Amino acid sequence: MPNDKIIRLALAEDHNVYRKALAEALHHSNNNFNVIFHVANGQELIYELRKNPVDVIILDIHMPVMTGAEALKIIKSEFPNIKIVVLSMLYDTLTISEFIRKGAHAFLPKDCEIEDLLDAIYSVIQQGFYFNNMFPVELLGDLIQNKEGNNEKEDRPLSDREIDVLKLACQELSSKEISEKLFINVRTVENHRNHINSKIGARNNISLLIYALSNGLVRISADKKVVFD
Numbered sequence: 001m002p003n004d005k006i007i008r009l010a011l012a013e014d015h016n017v018y019r020k021a022l023a024e025a026l027h028h029s030n031n032n033f034n035v036i037f038h039v040a041n042g043q044e045l046i047y048e049l050r051k052n053p054v055d056v057i058i059l060d061i062h063m064p065v066m067t068g069a070e071a072l073k074i075i076k077s078e079f080p081n082i083k084i085v086v087l088s089m090l091y092d093t094l095t096i097s098e099f100i101r102k103g104a105h106a107f108l109p110k111d112c113e114i115e116d117l118l119d120a121i122y123s124v125i126q127q128g129f130y131f132n133n134m135f136p137v138e139l140l141g142d143l144i145q146n147k148e149g150n151n152e153k154e155d156r157p158l159s160d161r162e163i164d165v166l167k168l169a170c171q172e173l174s175s176k177e178i179s180e181k182l183f184i185n186v187r188t189v190e191n192h193r194n195h196i197n198s199k200i201g202a203r204n205n206i207s208l209l210i211y212a213l214s215n216g217l218v219r220i221s222a223d224k225k226v227v228f229d
Contacts (some may be wrong), residue, residue: 007125008054011038012045012071013087014063017084018110022058025114034122042066046074056083056121059104061088061095069102078101083124087117106130126201129210156197163217170209170218170226 011021091109123130
């Protein structure tokens with residue numbers, strides 16, 4: 001959830017009108033955001049990063065002088081704590097997988113809603129990753145591996161009942177369906193879901209799923225269904 005901490009942003013995008021409009025939209029979207037700088041290519045990005053620390057970079061892929069992929073490699077080496085949100089016209093499985101493996105924390109299409117981008121920025125700060133319900137399920141393993149490679153195994157702050165609710169929520173069951181399976185009322189399920197979201201910083205069902213997968217609470221079967229023992 002948003003908090004009072006100022007999140008310092010950088011934006012690398014070669015289309016001037018789009019870049020300036022996005023920087024303006026981010027600046028006015030929330031008082032917690034401060035767009036420190038925006039640049040037209042990866043080389044300018046690295047130059048500015050060496051002078052101006054930021055928390056999150058919104059990174060385009062195709063840029064002149066130095067591409068997003070080339071810049072990402074340097075960023076991961078020199079600035080490993082900076083979170084990377086890739087924003088691109090390309091949104092295919094191969095491209096997303098490539099950038100996730102290279103260390104990006106989120107990948108969004110350029111035509112996404114501004115609310116999705118805001119959610120991504122908060123999520124990469126709080127959770128270390130973000131993906132929405134359109135994210136290809138087959139890439140979940142890449143995200144989990146990337147997350148575990150960059151973060152220590154986190155404790156499970158959830159109660160046994162919250163874990164029960166989480167498992168069923170990962171199967172996309174409604175609160176009413178969960179209440180029927182667990183023999184509790186719907187309001188209790190909603191309270192559990194709110195507590196779960198608050199404890200682990202989840203923003204959508206996919207965020208719940210990545211948490212459950214990375215903590216061994218559920219698994220993906222061969223036919224891409226969420227199952228648990």
